[in-house]
Amino acid sequence: MTLAVALLLATGLAFAESPTRFEHWVPSGWKLISSATGDLNQDGADDAVLVVEEVSAENLFENDGFGPPVLNLNPRRLIILFNTQDGYQEFITRDNLLPSEHNQEVPCLEDPLLGEGGISIERGRIIVELGTWLSCGSYGVSRQTFTFRLESEQFRLIGYDYSAFSRNSGEMTETSVNYLTEQKKTITGGNMFEETTPSALWSRIAEPHHFYLEDISLDCHSRNSPGCNWYR
Incomplete structure (x- = not known):
């Protein structure tokens, strides 16, 4: 073509x-x-x-x-x-x-937004989902969900969820960050293909901060990239 x-x-x-x-x-x-x-x-x-x-x-x-x-x-x-x-x-x-x-x-890499993710409005909040699916080079599949809420004329990032699994081993991990309560939940030990008993670990966000849609980037692979200091 x-x-x-x-x-x-x-x-x-x-x-x-x-x-x-x-x-x-x-x-x-x-x-x-x-x-x-x-x-x-x-x-x-x-x-x-x-x-x-x-x-x-x-x-x-x-x-x-x-x-x-x-x-x-x-x-x-x-x-x-x-x-x-x-x-x-x-x-x-x-x-x-x-x-x-x-x-x-x-x-x-498939289209992170239209291929594996999307944008929606739920309960007055903007939900942005980005997915990672590769046709070669990796068995890893992941999804990121960003939740924004209008606060004082700005859209604040109030939630971040990340889930990943391997297409060959079935191993799963999940992370959920609540920027309102400054709590982070990490789940490990899950598996797509077999019965397991996942474990959950709760922790505080290491560097509490307010992040806004107006000045961050969602296309992040490192917290050192511009606008990516929210990154896990």
């Missing part, structure tokens, strides 16, 4: 997510790839969270190794809209928050 064909295919999917409803908020040269609605500020009206992705051939790279033939590294942007008497109004726009569809360093 050539880069030109890949770009045409990507552009053809630009309006898969209800274009007329949110098209005003999709920048020129971008496409809407995901949306969720729900009341975020407790005013009784459904607000919206959009994920848009740039459509540029400059961010498509041919891949001669394992993984897809073309890697889509187009950046993604998260947009939060509040529903007012005058219609939707932009509240937050965030770049450098979400991973792209592909990763040049890990070409076998």
Whole structure:
């Protein structure tokens, strides 16, 4: 598949997510790839969270190794809209928050957001799920769930959940962090394929801090990366 064909295919999917409803908020040269609605500020009206992705051939790279033939590294942007008497109004726009569809360093990685995760609004909270599933190089499968709640005109990270298992051994681990209570729960000893007795360990967060959607990154592999000091 050539880069030109890949770009045409990507552009053809630009309006898969209800274009007329949110098209005003999709920048020129971008496409809407995901949306969720729900009341975020407790005013009784459904607000919206959009994920848009740039459509540029400059961010498509041919891949001669394992993984897809073309890697889509187009950046993604998260947009939060509040529903007012005058219609939707932009509240937050965030770049450098979400991973792209592909990763040049890990070409076998499936799309962390649309392939294995997603964005939703539940009980007035924004839920972002990112998954890790590789078609080569690793048997590991993992899922991260981030929960944000509106506090004082900012969306605070109040919960982080991480689960992982091995597709060959079945071994499982889980971690759950509550940033409101500053408690962390770690479960080890589980197995997908056999009966086990997992053990749970409770601890305090080593460095309590408030983290906000406005200034963190969710595409983290090290707490030393910019915006990743929340990282476990």
